[in-house]
Amino acid sequence: AQTVTQSQPEMSVQEAETVTLSCTYDTSESNYYLFWYKQPPSRQMILVIRQEAYKQQNATENRFSVNFQKAAKSFSLKISDSQLGDTAMYFCAFMKLNNNDMRFGAGTRLTVKP
Amino acid sequence: NAGVTQTPKFQVLKTGQSMTLQCAQDMNHNSMYWYRQDPGMGLRLIYYSASEGTTDKGEVPNGYNVSRLNKREFSLRLESAAPSQTSVYFCASSGWGTGWTGELFFGEGSRLTVL
Numbered sequence: 001a002q003t004v005t006q007s008q009p010e011m012s013v014q015e016a017e018t019v020t021l022s023c024t025y026d027t028s029e030s031n032y033y034l035f036w037y038k039q040p041p042s043r044q045m046i047l048v049i050r051q052e053a054y055k056q057q058n059a060t061e062n063r064f065s066v067n068f069q070k071a072a073k074s075f076s077l078k079i080s081d082s083q084l085g086d087t088a089m090y091f092c093a094f095m096k097l098n099n100n101d102m103r104f105g106a107g108t109r110l111t112v113k114p
Numbered sequence: 115n116a117g118v119t120q121t122p123k124f125q126v127l128k129t130g131q132s133m134t135l136q137c138a139q140d141m142n143h144n145s146m147y148w149y150r151q152d153p154g155m156g157l158r159l160i161y162y163s164a165s166e167g168t169t170d171k172g173e174v175p176n177g178y179n180v181s182r183l184n185k186r187e188f189s190l191r192l193e194s195a196a197p198s199q200t201s202v203y204f205c206a207s208s209g210w211g212t213g214w215t216g217e218l219f220f221g222e223g224s225r226l227t228v229l
Contacts, residue, residue, distance in 0.1 A: 004156075006156075009154070033215075033216040035216070035217070042222070043202070043222055043223045044220065044222055044223075045204065045206075045218075045220035046220075047217050047218075050215065050216065050217065091156055091157065095216045100145050100147070100162045100164050100170070100208075101159060101162070101172060101173075102147075102159070102216070102218060103159075103173075104149075104156035104157040104158075105156050106154055106155055106156045107156050
């Protein structure tokens with residue numbers, strides 16, 4: 001079974017600075033997807049960014065980028081120019097290719113301080 | 115644009131009572147899911163339905179039943195609620211659309227408390 005580990009239960013960052021959230025996963029699969037989801041206080045889960053394992057290029061979405069290290073099974077999220085609206089729980093998730101079982105990490109609570 | 119709609123948003127039950135959480139999606143997605151979220155444990159998959167007419171167990175199915183009523187609707191039933199089922203429940207859906215991305219679209223969650 002796949003497992004996803006987020007080793008940082010809580011983090012904080014000053015507004016406009018950069019922060020990196022860590023995620024590691026365990027799988028024997030070679031083809032899969034990785035995701036970062038954001039859950040603000042409203043509880044609505046929102047996709048931040050996704051990465052296909054077969055792509056070597058790291059995904060980027062505006063201020064959000066990932067550092068995908070397939071051999072190390074590591075998938076970290078970098079948030080640049082942090083904004084107050086980035087305050088939320090962030091979940092790393094793993095899904096095998098064409099499979100319906102998405103596994104989540106325990107989450108990292110990020111607080112952006114003014 | 116409703117997306118995924120869950121009802122009710124809040125519910126308090128006594129141990130042994132039963133209830134059904136309803137979920138509907140308007141994105142024409144084939145797959146639907148029920149997760150529970152507990153502090154420090156992330157989201158855990160209870161059941162999923164890959165397509166209309168099929169359901170499968172996820173990571174924590176015990177104490178729950180599901181029904182995929184049609185393509186739009188996927189309900190979660192607690193037959194005899196227990197305090198260990200106190201949690202926030204999320205329904206989600208996914209589909210091909212313009213190509214399979216694996217992205218799940220979530221409802222706003224239902225907070226259930228079992229006394």
